[in-house]
Amino acid sequence: MPIFPRTLSLSSAMVAALVLTSCSTAGSSEPDADSSTNSSAATENTAEPTAEASAGATGRQEVDALAPRAVLTYDGGLVTVDTETGEVLASTESEGYLRLNNAGDGRHVLVSAGEEFRVFDSGLIVEGHGDHDHYYEQAPVLTGSAVEAPEAGHVVTHEGKTALFADGSGGITVMDSAAFSDGEVSADEVEERSADAAHHGVAVPLSSGDLLLTQGTEESSNTVQVVSSDGEVLAETTDCPGVHGEATAMPTSMGDVVSLGCENGPVVYRDGAFHKVPVEEAYQRSGNQFGSHESPIVLVDYKTDPDAVQERPTRIGLIDTLTASMTTADVGSAYSFRSLARGAEGEAMVLTYDGELNILDEQTGEIIHEVKVVEPWEEPEEWQSPAPTVKVGADGFAYVTEPAAKKLHVIDVAAGTLLFSVDLPETPNELAIVTGDAEASDHNHAHEHADGDDHAEDEG
Numbered sequence: 001m002p003i004f005p006r007t008l009s010l011s012s013a014m015v016a017a018l019v020l021t022s023c024s025t026a027g028s029s030e031p032d033a034d035s036s037t038n039s040s041a042a043t044e045n046t047a048e049p050t051a052e053a054s055a056g057a058t059g060r061q062e063v064d065a066l067a068p069r070a071v072l073t074y075d076g077g078l079v080t081v082d083t084e085t086g087e088v089l090a091s092t093e094s095e096g097y098l099r100l101n102n103a104g105d106g107r108h109v110l111v112s113a114g115e116e117f118r119v120f121d122s123g124l125i126v127e128g129h130g131d132h133d134h135y136y137e138q139a140p141v142l143t144g145s146a147v148e149a150p151e152a153g154h155v156v157t158h159e160g161k162t163a164l165f166a167d168g169s170g171g172i173t174v175m176d177s178a179a180f181s182d183g184e185v186s187a188d189e190v191e192e193r194s195a196d197a198a199h200h201g202v203a204v205p206l207s208s209g210d211l212l213l214t215q216g217t218e219e220s221s222n223t224v225q226v227v228s229s230d231g232e233v234l235a236e237t238t239d240c241p242g243v244h245g246e247a248t249a250m251p252t253s254m255g256d257v258v259s260l261g262c263e264n265g266p267v268v269y270r271d272g273a274f275h276k277v278p279v280e281e282a283y284q285r286s287g288n289q290f291g292s293h294e295s296p297i298v299l300v301d302y303k304t305d306p307d308a309v310q311e312r313p314t315r316i317g318l319i320d321t322l323t324a325s326m327t328t329a330d331v332g333s334a335y336s337f338r339s340l341a342r343g344a345e346g347e348a349m350v351l352t353y354d355g356e357l358n359i360l361d362e363q364t365g366e367i368i369h370e371v372k373v374v375e376p377w378e379e380p381e382e383w384q385s386p387a388p389t390v391k392v393g394a395d396g397f398a399y400v401t402e403p404a405a406k407k408l409h410v411i412d413v414a415a416g417t418l419l420f421s422v423d424l425p426e427t428p429n430e431l432a433i434v435t436g437d438a439e440a441s442d443h444n445h446a447h448e449h450a451d452g453d454d455h456a457e458d459e460g
Helices: none
Strands: 004-006 061-063 069-074 077-082 087-093 099-102 110-113 116-121 126-130 132-137 143-149 154-157 159-166 171-176 190-194 203-205 209-216 221-227 233-237 246-252 255-260 267-270 275-277 289-292 295-300 314-322 324-331 338-340 348-351 355-362 367-372 390-392 398-402 405-410 416-421 433-436
Touching: 087 099, 087 143, 099 154, 099 209, 110 143, 110 154, 110 433, 116 154, 154 203, 154 246, 159 203, 171 203, 209 255, 221 267, 233 275, 255 289, 255 295, 289 338, 295 338, 295 348, 314 348, 338 390, 348 390, 367 416, 390 433, 398 416, 398 433
Parallel strands: 004 416, 246 289
Antiparallel strands: 061 132, 069 077, 069 433, 077 087, 099 110, 110 116, 116 143, 126 132, 154 159, 159 171, 171 190, 203 209, 209 221, 221 233, 246 255, 246 295, 255 267, 267 275, 289 295, 295 314, 314 324, 338 348, 348 355, 355 367, 390 398, 398 405, 405 416
């Protein structure tokens, strides 16, 4: 692949936003930074696409294959970049702090903006025709459609479903990930659920049709339940104080496997019941969790200081969901909630302060590759501030932002090599990678769970 050494200017060929109807449904998404401030509560923006032309002039054209697109936020809006050519495809102005969440369909991104999720169309389109697909590209655009969500929190995609959690109401919106296909979400395409009270929570749609969700209040939460469609509680644990962050792992013959972070060690839902993961410390928090459908192991951050304003751990945790046990590995340098990701084959990845992307065997914790990617850095005091971020696309490549240099780096995970870097026109903050392929059933905080209270992602 080529290297693009120059900073590219914004493209002038952009199209107008589709004028679509907003729907009144609750939803949310959010990560885990070391701040008690709710990210979406501070987000109030009025976004206006900077595209020209009319709704019909999308510039759609058929192509033989799709090039992954990176959607990035910056102070003032969104920018979309072709990761193969380095071309800036579109810029959308928007004020306020914006969070990005993949919608699950491989095309759309949900933008957390104040009291709603706005639907952003990356412009990558896959249409099935019998035994083959056709591929189309068009200009990226903020569609104008939105899902209302008081204090938008976590977005979780799993097994073809997307769940949005509204921290301000406890409302949960569950829909098919394909519901975003036309850029508009209508009320008849969603299922409305709700927690008992408003809190910073999360919901995971299970393949059985049941829903895993947290219960709590704004002051405290320690309960996780699995609830049927008619409201029956099928499984429950109350031993998860400060519950935050979740990830799904390789399912068993009995169904889905979900791990959640607590302040006294994680808890795993497997085979219809909750299993506590024992830890040595009285306080152990793993609010950022990253799973893979290819592995029973979940990668987590490992925090042990309840009094730290901003803990800078060097150890990561590897949860074996089959045995409800956890081992740790020391990567030799600190990392942040934006630093963790999983590879296509389940590899664990940690971007550390020394600028290296550490690629680990998730079973043993052994470092397979150390890839020098960015200059040495430290996590900023404010978790909303730009910091290096790692994402993995459905193409299996890892993408790393370097805000200080205004760069996006592309890494071949299997080979452990930096392929090329793209110069960006703005200082990047949030990052989403869209390839046209629907997200697999794994959840990387993906949900990129960061720690918004610890926030990715959680992404995820």
